[in-house]
Amino acid sequence: VRDLAVVTTNGNADEVLAGLAERAAGAAQSLADASDEQLAVALSAMADRLSAAQDEVAAENERDLDAAQRAGMSPALLDRLRLGKDRLDDLAANLHLLAGTPPMVREIPIRELPGGLRLVERRRPVGVIGVNYEARPNVTIDVASQLVKSRNAGVLRTGSAAIGTAKALHQHVIAPALVQAGIDAAVIQIVGEPGHEYAEALVRQPGLIRLVILRGSGETTARLGAEAARHGVRTLAHAEGGGVLYIDTAADPDTVRRLVKQGTDRLGVCNRVNLILVTEAVADRFEPLIRGELDERGIEISAAPLSHPIGHEWALDTGHEATVTLLRVKDELDAARIANTETSGLAATIATEDAGTARRFLDRYHGTGAFWNATTRLLDGFKLLAVPETGINVDHMPGPRGPVTFADLYLRQYLVMPG
Amino acid sequence: VRDLAVVTTNGNADEVLAGLAERAAGAAQSLADASDEQLAVALSAMADRLSAAQDEVAAENERDLDAAQRAGMSPALLDRLRLGKDRLDDLAANLHLLAGTPPMVREIPIRELPGGLRLVERRRPVGVIGVNYEARPNVTIDVASQLVKSRNAGVLRTGSAAIGTAKALHQHVIAPALVQAGIDAAVIQIVGEPGHEYAEALVRQPGLIRLVILRGSGETTARLGAEAARHGVRTLAHAEGGGVLYIDTAADPDTVRRLVKQGTDRLGVCNRVNLILVTEAVADRFEPLIRGELDERGIEISAAPLSHPIGHEWALDTGHEATVTLLRVKDELDAARIANTETSGLAATIATEDAGTARRFLDRYHGTGAFWNATTRLLDGFKLLAVPETGINVDHMPGPRGPVTFADLYLRQYLVMPG
Numbered sequence: 001v002r003d004l005a006v007v008t009t010n011g012n013a014d015e016v017l018a019g020l021a022e023r024a025a026g027a028a029q030s031l032a033d034a035s036d037e038q039l040a041v042a043l044s045a046m047a048d049r050l051s052a053a054q055d056e057v058a059a060e061n062e063r064d065l066d067a068a069q070r071a072g073m074s075p076a077l078l079d080r081l082r083l084g085k086d087r088l089d090d091l092a093a094n095l096h097l098l099a100g101t102p103p104m105v106r107e108i109p110i111r112e113l114p115g116g117l118r119l120v121e122r123r124r125p126v127g128v129i130g131v132n133y134e135a136r137p138n139v140t141i142d143v144a145s146q147l148v149k150s151r152n153a154g155v156l157r158t159g160s161a162a163i164g165t166a167k168a169l170h171q172h173v174i175a176p177a178l179v180q181a182g183i184d185a186a187v188i189q190i191v192g193e194p195g196h197e198y199a200e201a202l203v204r205q206p207g208l209i210r211l212v213i214l215r216g217s218g219e220t221t222a223r224l225g226a227e228a229a230r231h232g233v234r235t236l237a238h239a240e241g242g243g244v245l246y247i248d249t250a251a252d253p254d255t256v257r258r259l260v261k262q263g264t265d266r267l268g269v270c271n272r273v274n275l276i277l278v279t280e281a282v283a284d285r286f287e288p289l290i291r292g293e294l295d296e297r298g299i300e301i302s303a304a305p306l307s308h309p310i311g312h313e314w315a316l317d318t319g320h321e322a323t324v325t326l327l328r329v330k331d332e333l334d335a336a337r338i339a340n341t342e343t344s345g346l347a348a349t350i351a352t353e354d355a356g357t358a359r360r361f362l363d364r365y366h367g368t369g370a371f372w373n374a375t376t377r378l379l380d381g382f383k384l385l386a387v388p389e390t391g392i393n394v395d396h397m398p399g400p401r402g403p404v405t406f407a408d409l410y411l412r413q414y415l416v417m418p419g
Numbered sequence: 420v421r422d423l424a425v426v427t428t429n430g431n432a433d434e435v436l437a438g439l440a441e442r443a444a445g446a447a448q449s450l451a452d453a454s455d456e457q458l459a460v461a462l463s464a465m466a467d468r469l470s471a472a473q474d475e476v477a478a479e480n481e482r483d484l485d486a487a488q489r490a491g492m493s494p495a496l497l498d499r500l501r502l503g504k505d506r507l508d509d510l511a512a513n514l515h516l517l518a519g520t521p522p523m524v525r526e527i528p529i530r531e532l533p534g535g536l537r538l539v540e541r542r543r544p545v546g547v548i549g550v551n552y553e554a555r556p557n558v559t560i561d562v563a564s565q566l567v568k569s570r571n572a573g574v575l576r577t578g579s580a581a582i583g584t585a586k587a588l589h590q591h592v593i594a595p596a597l598v599q600a601g602i603d604a605a606v607i608q609i610v611g612e613p614g615h616e617y618a619e620a621l622v623r624q625p626g627l628i629r630l631v632i633l634r635g636s637g638e639t640t641a642r643l644g645a646e647a648a649r650h651g652v653r654t655l656a657h658a659e660g661g662g663v664l665y666i667d668t669a670a671d672p673d674t675v676r677r678l679v680k681q682g683t684d685r686l687g688v689c690n691r692v693n694l695i696l697v698t699e700a701v702a703d704r705f706e707p708l709i710r711g712e713l714d715e716r717g718i719e720i721s722a723a724p725l726s727h728p729i730g731h732e733w734a735l736d737t738g739h740e741a742t743v744t745l746l747r748v749k750d751e752l753d754a755a756r757i758a759n760t761e762t763s764g765l766a767a768t769i770a771t772e773d774a775g776t777a778r779r780f781l782d783r784y785h786g787t788g789a790f791w792n793a794t795t796r797l798l799d800g801f802k803l804l805a806v807p808e809t810g811i812n813v814d815h816m817p818g819p820r821g822p823v824t825f826a827d828l829y830l831r832q833y834l835v836m837p838g
Contacts, residue, residue, distance in 0.1 A: 370833070397653050399818025401832070
């Protein structure tokens, strides 16, 4: 299946992307028509081939790592680029899990209509979905498997540093697994050229790729989102992240300690605690406790007067990831207002033992995840819904919002048939 | 409540729209917090006030009609502008129906999470929704009532000819009904200035109005959709419409007659039959029958060679509404391909007695409504789902698609709470 792996046209980025999208679109029907069993076979076969093709993939990954190291990539990013034995095992386990996950609901009976007709809500594949993601080889498998599970064709673009590994994964794992299941391997296309112009081209193929999932946050994502909007292409994205932890008068100190600890267990992720809000009246009681817990983990506090916007996302501030902003607020309504207006609206927690206060905060906060005495780190498709997430969307729109999973990636159609 | 009715700033259109949106946003919480009972009271009160304020509304409507007539408006449009006794009665009946419709599902338990937590999917109001619609006064009530039912604030802009009536309806019906239910009347704002620049300003308030529903189809809608996209504002719209009727080899002649007749009962609507596709092999048998049925109704046929695009929408072609395009196709797959690529993807019917052929067509066609031996005229929120539609969306996107009703106008939020 070598010839299916990657198009390596030397034309400009838009031409390359249009070509890849056309190939994916041409094959899409094969995936739309596949049975649930075929999908399960394809996903299980990917898992098996991850082990079988381990050497070929490792060799390409080593080449990517060498090149990245020579180019001065940071140790943290090099670690994300590495596709070691542990990650391969995790990926295989996730693939088997996804293969066994109940298939997407495709037809929902709604009601009988006059004249002996019946109305069914049908969920159809979107078509060709674009996905842009960082230089992490495991995401190639992750995303490809979720597109297959949702019967959507896709054009995948990884960060330039991981392209070699992505191509190897496509050639030795994804494509042959699809063929084994009787599905046209061209449904998954990989952008094989390095360079950010390919990410920009990915989001401006309105007739071919109507929806692009932008993984990861930051300025690049924001810029790609704006470029997509200009071309009438829709995106599922969270250009900014950062969890909020609000500590109410009636918070339990042990719960606050647990939430600070759980919320800062990883500092480079979007759903970590980024901003802590403490009720003024109890600030003197809770701030030392928060400081102690953060000190222990080597995390600094940025307190008023702030030299940055309230919602500044530390996870994206290289070298300053180990920082949390701490502010005093009047009450739970003030906290919800700040979380709504000064942050991305990803997720927020209220720490309180008072159910009424919790309800008031949860009723006012309109982010994608609202948590009571539970960490914002739970905002994750797998943790919440037991299926991997394709991406996170913080758009204030009807449709998939928060963690987006394969089960969200469908078009609604009304079907009317004789009874 | 006179002062709540309409802002009449003399600033430019963007300033006026931003002002209206801010007023609506400022009041939105009052609607978000309202109980189901309050919503029912507000809707019933609107119905009652439609009768009570009949004279005031009729006087304004007469003024709008006089002005439109003097400006040379066509009789068909004048008829749509008229808010007579019959329409008021219909509106009141619809309001009572909507008041009695089960309220939106707001919390759906999903599952238990580790640590004694439970996960709930919550459906929250979107915030401020913009709506642009033609010069039909009944739509003001229709749209306002659906926004109230879905707990969304709104900025409503009607065609310039109907603004007087819209203001009267707001002042004498909508606002006092909201106040009667204990809801801030400012949640519904009416654009009180004539001129298309206000429609353009409505779709470019990204921070304030993130979603705009564009009713009606045609070039204006397409242009507004593009302007919205450029500003990162999402729209629910169908810039083009037009139903497709495909006649298969195994079609029943009586069914074909019925579908032609039902599909052309009104010629100015988007879900009427616009394009008839007949299988080549049986064209000689079915075409005379189709011609006969259309002739009887004074409808012309545009046949190959066409002097217009295949999907040309006759409903929008003033003076040529009484036309249907007729084409021969190879089979049901060819028909589905044409319906997918040459039309807006609103709705299509297959006429056949063969279940296998029907399934193949319905599996391939990806428009918002797919019908088997049933007319595309059924593509309508009320006919399909027994609730009025807020608008129709033909976007190829996850989320509300096809007829959009109040129950679609929500934001998904994941809520995690102690068990």
